[in-house]
Amino acid sequence: MARKLVLKLGEKEYAFDVVKLDRSKLYGWKEVKAFDPEGNECIRTDLDETGTFFIPKGGKAMALADSAGRWINRSELKAVLPDGSEAQLLESSYSAPVELGKSVSQEEFLNCSIDYVYMLSAEETQEELLAAVSANDGIYTFDYRYRSDYSGSAAFILESKGNLFLLTGKLMNFEFIGLEEVADVEPEGEETDDDELDFDMF
Template identity: 30%
Template sequence: MAKPIIVTWGGVQSTFDHEKLDRAKLYGKRQRQILDPHEQRCERAELSRDGTLLIRSGMTAQGYFDESNAWIPNSKLVGLDADGNPLPHIGSTLGEPQKLEGPVEPGELLDLAVRSVYTLDPNGLDPKLEGELRAGKVFRFVFSYRGGYDTELAYLVCNGGAYFALVGSPAVSEWCELQTTVTDDPGGDDDGDELDFEMF
């Protein structure tokens, strides 16, 4: 079982067991299965470009091939910054107390590109924090499920008596507008070539 989400607010810790929420759990799912002549389920696979390796589902998530076709497992990969310097590795936040920020403006959620939603089961919830959440307040904390080279933001909310963590990154909107505004020029040249609608 995964480690719990632990947050602190006002010097008091609260702990939540969590489960990822997906569309299949909400709506169920159907899956079309391809069977071979012996009624056995077929599995998707593909050949590498040179035809020497059969790649099955899930294999590409375990590592990569470099330019010389050497296999590099994910555990050997290192994150680099824009200058090519190694980035520090960030550990998982699960099981580690994270400081809650807030209450924050609920509008922050509208600017969040949500990647994951977790249902939370309180296992030692601070009564003061519970009261704030049930009153509709929103709190923010840093989140990283497996660890890596970057963290995400998680927002702790309560809806209908149930608790959720919405995880993602702020969505940056780029607004496009005219650099200059077009205005009428009353002092423009008048070449006398105006249309006369009576001639139509």
């Protein structure tokens, strides 16, 4: 059974199914298949570095090794923050209701790079939450984690045509470049024929 995302606004909670939207659902998709002369479908494989061995699908796996080349189990790894301190594992957004208590401006929202778009679907129309999202001067935001993780993605709740959408991404730290230096403007001179087209070249 799919987990529900529960949003809390004030004292009321709203449960939603989260449906990911992608290009294939919106526009469809196409597949390219190759067949041999006898009509059998060809299967893509990889070659090793020597070019003598075929590696079929499922024949490769990701491995973790230390600087000395020794095999490391994932359970031995430890997440740390940029300052070297140990990172704390944070709960999934689906493990408890998410409080909608923080908003950002439209400008802050536009400074984010959106990775995924989800539609929030509920068994009953959530008119109160729809109205609150529409009337909000800013955009409701929270940290979204599909599963327990050491960090999350910036998440935003938007309303469009009576539907609620969840957008996730990351904040891009754009820096404003001021007009401190005025560019030199070339003085207007006499027109030359350098930029004229020579139709004999065509």
